[in-house]
């Protein structure tokens with residue numbers, strides 16, 4: 758009945774225990790390999806950002822910097 762949110766319970770990739778930072782070169786993952794996998798995912802996400810906007814997002818984009826122009 759006790760949930761520790763802040764404390765890392767395990768590797769986000771494989772769920773194995775994560776060693777302390779000084780000796781764990783893959784921190785906050787269990788191993789450098791898992792860290793690499795996460796990094797690869799991040800890079801893939803970067804490329805996949807270009808997607809059609811939702812209606813809400815479009816409204817935000819249009820409403821940002823439009824109409825209100827102050828010269829200072």
Ligand SMILES: [Zn+2]
Nearest residue numbers: 768771787791
């Ligand atoms: Zn792992």
